[in-house]
Amino acid sequence: MTQFDGKGSQVTVGVPAGRLKPKRVRRNLDLTLWEKLYVFEIIRGMYVTTKHFALNMLGFVLPPRGKKRSVFTVYYPDEKVVLPPAYRGRPVLVMRPDGTERCVACGLCETACPGHAISIVGAERENGERYPLSYVLDMTRCVYCGFCEEVCPKEAIVMSSEYQGLAETDRSRMRYSKEQLLRSEESVKGRIEYIRRIYSKCNY
Amino acid sequence: MVADLIESVAKIVFIFSINLGFFAPILGWVERKQSAVMQDRIGANRANIGKFTIIGLFHPIADAVKVLTKEDFVPAGANKFFHTLAPFICLVPAIATFSVIPFGGQYELFGHHVNLVIADLDVGILFVFALTSLATFGVVLAGWSSRSNWSLLGGLRASAQMLSYEVAMGLAIIGIIMVFGTLKLSEIGAMQENFLHWGIFIQPLGFILFFTCAVAENKRVPFDVPEAESELVAGYFTEYSGLKFVMFWMSEFLEIVTISGILTTLFLGAWHIPFVTDAMLLSFFQFAGPNGATILAMLVNIATFFAKVIFFIWLQMTIRWTLPRFRYDQVMRLCWKMILPLSLINISITGLVLLLWIK
Amino acid sequence: MQLLMFYLLGLGAVVAALIMVTNKRPVRAAMSLIATMSFLAGLYVLLDAHLIAALQLIVYAGAIMVLFLFVIMLLNIEEKEGRLAGSALLWQMIAIAVVGLVFVLMVSVVKLSDNVVPLGEAAALFGTTRAVGKMLFTEYLLPFEIASVLLLAAIVGAVILAKRRIDDSDQ
Numbered sequence: 001m002t003q004f005d006g007k008g009s010q011v012t013v014g015v016p017a018g019r020l021k022p023k024r025v026r027r028n029l030d031l032t033l034w035e036k037l038y039v040f041e042i043i044r045g046m047y048v049t050t051k052h053f054a055l056n057m058l059g060f061v062l063p064p065r066g067k068k069r070s071v072f073t074v075y076y077p078d079e080k081v082v083l084p085p086a087y088r089g090r091p092v093l094v095m096r097p098d099g100t101e102r103c104v105a106c107g108l109c110e111t112a113c114p115g116h117a118i119s120i121v122g123a124e125r126e127n128g129e130r131y132p133l134s135y136v137l138d139m140t141r142c143v144y145c146g147f148c149e150e151v152c153p154k155e156a157i158v159m160s161s162e163y164q165g166l167a168e169t170d171r172s173r174m175r176y177s178k179e180q181l182l183r184s185e186e187s188v189k190g191r192i193e194y195i196r197r198i199y200s201k202c203n204y
Numbered sequence: 205m206v207a208d209l210i211e212s213v214a215k216i217v218f219i220f221s222i223n224l225g226f227f228a229p230i231l232g233w234v235e236r237k238q239s240a241v242m243q244d245r246i247g248a249n250r251a252n253i254g255k256f257t258i259i260g261l262f263h264p265i266a267d268a269v270k271v272l273t274k275e276d277f278v279p280a281g282a283n284k285f286f287h288t289l290a291p292f293i294c295l296v297p298a299i300a301t302f303s304v305i306p307f308g309g310q311y312e313l314f315g316h317h318v319n320l321v322i323a324d325l326d327v328g329i330l331f332v333f334a335l336t337s338l339a340t341f342g343v344v345l346a347g348w349s350s351r352s353n354w355s356l357l358g359g360l361r362a363s364a365q366m367l368s369y370e371v372a373m374g375l376a377i378i379g380i381i382m383v384f385g386t387l388k389l390s391e392i393g394a395m396q397e398n399f400l401h402w403g404i405f406i407q408p409l410g411f412i413l414f415f416t417c418a419v420a421e422n423k424r425v426p427f428d429v430p431e432a433e434s435e436l437v438a439g440y441f442t443e444y445s446g447l448k449f450v451m452f453w454m455s456e457f458l459e460i461v462t463i464s465g466i467l468t469t470l471f472l473g474a475w476h477i478p479f480v481t482d483a484m485l486l487s488f489f490q491f492a493g494p495n496g497a498t499i500l501a502m503l504v505n506i507a508t509f510f511a512k513v514i515f516f517i518w519l520q521m522t523i524r525w526t527l528p529r530f531r532y533d534q535v536m537r538l539c540w541k542m543i544l545p546l547s548l549i550n551i552s553i554t555g556l557v558l559l560l561w562i563k
Numbered sequence: 564m565q566l567l568m569f570y571l572l573g574l575g576a577v578v579a580a581l582i583m584v585t586n587k588r589p590v591r592a593a594m595s596l597i598a599t600m601s602f603l604a605g606l607y608v609l610l611d612a613h614l615i616a617a618l619q620l621i622v623y624a625g626a627i628m629v630l631f632l633f634v635i636m637l638l639n640i641e642e643k644e645g646r647l648a649g650s651a652l653l654w655q656m657i658a659i660a661v662v663g664l665v666f667v668l669m670v671s672v673v674k675l676s677d678n679v680v681p682l683g684e685a686a687a688l689f690g691t692t693r694a695v696g697k698m699l700f701t702e703y704l705l706p707f708e709i710a711s712v713l714l715l716a717a718i719v720g721a722v723i724l725a726k727r728r729i730d731d732s733d734q
Contacts, residue, residue: 039412042527049242049526056241073246286594326691330617334604337625341597344632348590356636363633367626374621387692 085194088144088159090166091137092183094192101182102156105132109148109157117141118148135178140171150199158191207316215322219302222510223458229264231457231517236263238518239525267450274446279351282443286349291444291451294342297335298455298462304331305465306390308475308505309482311498320475320506321390328389329381332466333374336421339455340366343423343430343440346452350443358439361532362430366421368539373417375547379410379554380470389466393474397481403471409550411471413543418463420535422456425524429532464516465509472512475505569609576602589635593628600624614692 035041074081083089094102105122117140123133148157160183168174185192233248237260240247251262278284308320325331340363347359380403384392396402404411420427431439441452468474477485485504489497530538576599583595600623607616699707 042523045526046522049522052244053238053242053522056244072244073240283590286590325613327613327617330614330621330692334617334620334625337621337629338601340625340629341594341632344629344636345590345594348632348636360633360636363629363636367629367633370621370625 083161083163085161085190087161087163088146090139090160090162091142091144091146091148091157091181092160092162092188093135093178093181094156094158094188095182095184097185101131101135101178102154103132103135104130104154104156105135106130106153108151108153112147112151114145114147115141115143117143132178135181137176137181139166139174139176149195155192155195158188158195160188160191211316211318212322215320216303219307219322220299223299223302223461224454227461227517228454228457229268231460232267232453233260233264234517235521235524236260238521242522242525271446271450276447277443277445279443282351283349286345287443288448290342290346290349291441291448291455292342293345294339294455295451295458297339297342298458301332301335301462302458302465304328304389305462305469306393306474307465307509308502309394310390311502313498313502314495318502319390320502324388324390326388328387328392329377329466329470330387332462333370336459337366337370339459340370342455346444347430347440350440352443354436354438354442355440358430358432358436358442361436362423362440365423365427365430365535365539368536369417369420369427369543372539372543372547373414373421375544375551376410376413376417377470378547379550380407382551382554382558383407389469393469393476396473397476399473399476399478402473407471407550407554409546410554411467413547413550414470415467416543417539418467419520419523420539422459422463424456424460424520426527426530427535428529429535432529434529460517460520461513464513464520467516468509468512472516475509477504477508565609569606572602572605572609576606590632593631593635596631597624597628600628614695 096102103120105120107120107122110118110120117138119134119136119138121133121135122130124130144159146159149159152158237247239245248260248263249257251257251260251266253262256262278287303322304325306319306321306324310320311318323331343362343366344359347355347357347362350356380392381387383403383406384395386392392403423430428439430436431441433439436442441449444452476482482501485501486497489500491497492500579595579598579602583592583599586592586595600619604616604619604624607613607619
């Protein structure tokens, strides 16, 4: 089930997962005699496609009212898909409400990163708290594996659902600094709840 | 004499304009749009003039402009002469085959005998086979002259496949030729005036076999091994661009139309409406005077014929977007081990029935 | 009009045949042969033999030449620029002379025999599928069947040549 961020209204397409009936699939490779005759199986397949064709042609003539739509196409720049929290987009740093980053520059993400995309220079504030003086994420090397998010003890780096603007024509512009990566807590709330579930980070 | 000339020119112009002016450009759009509708997509709808998109019907025009402005590319080391010749060899038979297909009956109009077929040849259907066998060379030459391994493999596959299916296709229609006793397509069409005499009821097996062979001969999807894009990039026309590339596509689309025309003529009652005889049609339009009635009946017959053609085009498109591609050995096995024996059985049974019951 | 067509088609056939013989590149020679076949089909049409013309295109131009091209492409025969040796040239000349002699003989036999139908008196049904079929299955039944036996022998021979031997297959 996909949801669209259309002109203010959310549009549901396709069959909701709960309504899908499980189908029994025969997995042996030997064809029965009936299937070896081809013609009837071909007619069966054509019946399925023709059914879709006829229903959709009817939909062209009489567009279905309401939110349900039978066409799966997303008019991409006009419509955008609201991505599920499991989607791993650009890794971003989470910002506290006071504007500072959650990151304590422990360097675990730097170690865990398989592509060596992260480089951190840590420093200490006056109150003794550590913070990253610079946090450089080289997106030319990032493979969107999400290890940084998994190892982070402070939920400071999460995989956001951002997928636009990831490609650049210049490599130097793909090295993101700390300021470019900071996102507010609300914008990645869904993902934080999700990683708490899947990584069992509920004990603190 | 002058009337004959006018009649011939009118028929040729009509077929040319409906094939090259209507079917060839529109079928590209139909294929995209129909596949989209079948797969719950929207399909081509972005080409526009101002605010108007008319469900993507500007796409053929946009494609034409794109194609005409593209570079005509000949790969280094390719045989330039044959590389240029190949698409023409493909296209010309595809255009010419429609000349023997009757798109209407025979009428008396203003004291002049009108036969709605460009060339009413005695060898009718054999002429179609002769031309389609020539179309094989276009494919083979395209594959060979491009000097690319993909193309060469596509050409090799095409030559073997088209040759095999030509044999099977020839045998598949012998049944119906035996029943009607003529090769002349206009006579075969005229004999199917009675709804129960339609070829599909007389020769159901022959219909399936011929349809299969025709689709294979046209190299459309269940049998598109010569141009299998997941294996051979684009097969025999990998190295083609611009107008020459489009000529291959046009020949494929025109062959779809031709196959539909032949299927309609042989198996689906040609220009006849079920349960309506020519005399009934004429008496129905009696109010328009004798000539007016003839013209109206003629138009109805032509419309019926092309409606059936469009049905078969739709059917072929549906098959193309329903079935997956055969493996190459499966294609050949289907031809030589299933279709060929089945058509021989069909011929024998037809012969026996004709000999024992009909005579 | 008909004469003009005849000369055009005949000239085309001869020129294509000459190109076929003299060209050293196999694909070009094969394509010229196809052109020759097509021109011959045109000549048959001029003789009102539509069936033969269609069969010429289907069988010779369509099927056999595709096999020629298939073999040429499959073996990827290179262009040979070698010259013929003296003795080979001699044999070639002899072969051409013999073929020419046979051709002249054939023409004279046809000319001298009485039962050749003059072109102008060809019956209305001449060359139609029905007429040719009737001839094949009545008057010329024996040659027709013998030709089919010959083809059957060729098929059997091809199968035997192409089939893997039994003791080879388990290797």
